[in-house]
Amino acid sequence: MIQSFVITGFLGVGKTTMLLNTVKKYFSDRKVAIVVNEFGDIGVDGNILSNVYSEVLEISEGCICCQLAQEFESGVIEIMNKYNPEIIFVETSGASEPFPIFLSLQNLGIAVEGVICVVDAKNMHSYIDNSTAKYQIGGSNIIVLNKTDLVTDIELAIVKQNVIAIKEEYNIKNNLTGKMIFDRYVVDYAQQGLLNKEVFEGVYRVDDIIGLANEYQQNDHTTRASITQKVAYLKENIEFSDVDAILNSLPKSIYRVKGVVKTTDVPNPIVINYSFGDVSFEELDSYTQPSIMIFIGENIDKDVNDLVAQFDYLNLPLFKVKK
Ligand SMILES: Nc1nc2c(ncn2[C@@H]2O[C@H](COP(=O)(O)OP(=O)(O)OP(=O)(O)O)[C@@H](O)[C@H]2O)c(=O)[nH]1
Ligand SMILES: [Mg+2]
Incomplete structure (x- = not known):
């Protein structure tokens, strides 16, 4: 068995x-x-x-x-x-x-x-x-x-x-x-x-x-949970410090961020792992898809829109994301 x-x-x-x-x-x-x-x-x-x-x-x-x-x-x-x-x-x-x-x-x-x-x-x-x-x-x-x-x-x-x-x-x-x-x-x-x-x-x-x-x-x-998520893409490869800038600007409603981001100053793609204020980064050997950041929290739609407006390299998809 x-x-x-x-x-x-x-x-x-x-x-x-x-x-x-x-x-x-x-x-x-x-x-x-x-x-x-x-x-x-x-x-x-x-x-x-x-x-x-x-x-x-x-x-x-x-x-x-x-x-x-x-x-x-x-x-x-x-x-x-x-x-x-x-x-x-x-x-x-x-x-x-x-x-x-x-x-x-x-x-x-x-x-x-x-x-x-x-x-x-x-x-x-x-x-x-x-x-x-x-x-x-x-x-x-x-x-x-x-x-x-x-x-x-x-x-x-x-x-x-x-x-x-x-x-x-x-x-x-x-x-x-x-x-x-x-x-x-x-x-x-x-x-x-x-x-x-x-x-x-x-x-x-x-x-x-x-x-x-x-x-x-x-x-x-x-249906009874209020946890929502929103995916943002990165328009271009950013600097590692730009990732920090985003994470330091998160409102309280967003308590989890995951993502894989290609930067101009680190050779390998970086996995971002943020939960409740704690953050870690890890390099990934291979990742062929676009750089993304996924924001998760309680009713976060407006907060993510505000965040995207603040950082011009973040981009929300026009349509619902399909794999
Ligand atoms: N300091 C510390 N960090 C930890 C420990 N275990 C996990 N982490 C960190 O916590 C973060 C989230 O870890 P994950 O393993 O991705 O958590 P998960 O439960 O799989 O997350 P979801 O699948 O998104 O729900 C990462 O940054 C980890 O490195 C630990 O024992 N100590
Ligand atoms: Mg997990």
């Missing part, structure tokens, strides 16, 4: 980083396939992951837990047929809920060994009022407090308390029996998404809940 792990967690918490670091460290002797779904019309993570792994399936332009459930299942079947993987990792978008994905995998006859929810220990307080973030914790059985390098021990202890309180409240139940789906869970810590290996050892396996799939009410949570 093929094994799988679902990796969930809010926008920018470190899911892709976990895939890059942990999977390489612990699963390099296994045939691994990765499915990645991003919040946004265009995927940045797919490009990053494809630079490291060859078997990456990217599903963007929607959410695999609701609108794209069908596409997700056919994508997984395709990846099974093509690569015959031993283990599949699914990175859900930061705006998805994990349980429907868990059910889809079980329906396809794939063993879900764990639903991992990555939590940003530094920035959790900024996003935890979002109901999707709470359902992500409730629908997981391995909760990882990541970015521990950015908090003190006391702050970390508080985050853990808050996470446990949310878990108790949002822990998913079987509606028919009232019983918890995951009767136990672990809370672990990570830096750069690097987990302890024991977390992956299958001890949390959940069997025999396939029947639930039929009763589960599909819930299009995107």
Whole structure:
């Protein structure tokens, strides 16, 4: 039976980083396939992951837990047929809920060994009022407090308390029996998404809940979420300092920026990763598409328009972006 792990967690918490670091460290002797779904019309993570792994399936332009459930299942079947993987990792978008994905995998006859929810220990307080973030914790059985390098021990202890309180409240139940789906869970810590290996050892396996799939009410949570995204293109290659200038001018409503940008002063394309004020850059070996920046946040349309008006090298597409 093929094994799988679902990796969930809010926008920018470190899911892709976990895939890059942990999977390489612990699963390099296994045939691994990765499915990645991003919040946004265009995927940045797919490009990053494809630079490291060859078997990456990217599903963007929607959410695999609701609108794209069908596409997700056919994508997984395709990846099974093509690569015959031993283990599949699914990175859900930061705006998805994990349980429907868990059910889809079980329906396809794939063993879900764990639903991992990555939590940003530094920035959790900024996003935890979002109901999707709470359902992500409730629908997981391995909760990882990541970015521990950015908090003190006391702050970390508080985050853990808050996470446990949310878990108790949002822990998913079987509606028919009232019983918890995951009767136990672990809370672990990570830096750069690097987990302890024991977390992956299958001890949390959940069997025999396939029947639930039929009763589960599909819930299009995107209708109640106010998170939106907007893509901007770069008209020309800019200087690296221009990227900084944009990031330093972001309004509070924009809390996540991802992008790949070609600059005049760095040889390789640069991946921009900004979440809640923290920023990192990384060079990418290969990237053949146009330079883009994706802005994500709460009702950001006007704020992105203002930003684009401020920086004349940013350009909004005239039509909705298609891959
Ligand atoms: N300081 C610090 N930064 C981290 C850590 N883990 C991840 N990051 C940074 O956090 C940012 C977001 O990481 P990603 O792995 O892209 O987050 P994600 O959850 O995949 O984001 P989305 O897919 O957009 O929801 C990047 O700049 C990472 O380098 C960590 O443990 N410590
Ligand atoms: Mg990601």
